[in-house]
Amino acid sequence: MGLRSALTDMFGIEHPIVLAPMGGVAGGRLAAAVAEGGGLGMIGGGRGNADWLRRECALAASGTEKPWGIGLLSWAINQDILAAAIAWRPAAIMLSFGDPAPFAPSIHDAAIPLVVQVTSMAEARRALDVGADVVVAQGTEAGGHGGGRSTLPFVPAVVDVAGAVPVLAAGGIADGRGLAAALVLGAAGAVIGTRFEATTEALLDADEATAILAAGASDTILGRVADVAADAGWPAVYPARTLRNAFTETWQNREDELGDDDEALSEFRAGVDRADMDYVPVWAGEAVDLITELHGASALVGRISAEALDALDSVPREHH
Known part of the structure; x- marks a missing residue:
């Protein structure tokens, strides 16, 4: 028996797992592989570079006939x-980070279907006001950009205000136990990012994948160093969680000074x-402790779902 939810019913997918649309990481091959595995594949369209988007969407369309989507940054697109x-x-x-x-x-x-990712209760209410069909409640444990709420208390709070609108949990979920927890919190599934970085289909260099496999949560850092250094234009309200490196260690909490230092x-x-x-930003969330092997994305989807079923079945129940 699979895990059925409002998410699987809405998209006709087998497992309540959505690939996080990670910019520069979640391309067409990865989205197609997740779709083939029974999840909802998402291309990380980011700011919407036309040539990149065209190429990656073509790869997804040729790689699967199952559902896949596109994620875009609300603050950066037109x-x-x-x-x-x-x-x-x-x-x-999926629209993330900014007014949808x-x-x-x-x-x-x-x-x-419109999916809106939110990082605060105000953003959640805004998403509902504009008619989001699905709301993603993203906790600060997530890799990449995010907000200031922890996943565990944030998800049920969004579920409570969302009513009949399905809510997905994101941030710190990398295995079936995390998916099971999301479902128990009232979510209809999980958006998973960092775990899918360590797959053969991700647009990640070998050194970056190796760094993720070797890292623990204490090796991640939340801040704006990479964005300031790259002049990325990201709104300051959305810091990014990356792996620590020599450059972040030097400039963390000195972003204003960094922005004026041309050298x-x-x-x-x-x-x-x-x-x-020592310089390359590697987006990674706090669940990186759980990622120790490189996998193919298709098989990983089914594995996470099976782990979630086992986790739910293993919860002791007292009989009266």
Whole structure:
């Protein structure tokens, strides 16, 4: 018996698992592999680079006939980028980080399910106001950019205000026990990112994958160093969780100073260009402790779902 939920019913998928649309990591091959495994694959469309999006969507479309979607950054896109995404007729479009209101009507008009990722209760209410079909409650344990709430208390709080709208849990989930916990909290499934970075289909260099396999939660850091150094334009309200490296250790909590230091900024760019791991930002969440092996993404989806079933079945129940 599989794990059925409002998520699996909505998208006709086998397992209540969604690939986090990680920018620069979740390309078409990874999205297709997750879809083939019975989850909902998501391409990390980010700011919507047209050539990149076209290439990766083509890979997904040729790699699977099962549902896959596209994730975009609300603060960074425009209507033209959204129109290009809609033209692929994805199974879902996820908007994250910023106000979804300017873009929700176009997605609704296209009859594409709108998924909105939120990091606060105010954002959750905004997502519901604009008609989100699914809300993703992302905790601060997540890799990459996020907010300031912990997953465990945040998810049920969003579930309570969402009513009939399905809520997904994100942040710190890397195995079936995390998925089981999400379901017990009232979520209809989980959005999983860092675990899928350590797969053969992820757009990650071998050194980055090796770093994730070797890391523990204490090796991650939440801050804005990488964004300031890359002049990425990210809103300051959304810091990013990455693996610690020499550059973050030097500049953490000194971001204002870093932004004015041309020599340090040049040093960062040169280090990233030569793929020096003392400089390269590797997005990774606190569940990185649980990731010790590289897997194929398709098989991983079923494995996580099976682990969740086992975890739920193993909970002792007192009989009266």
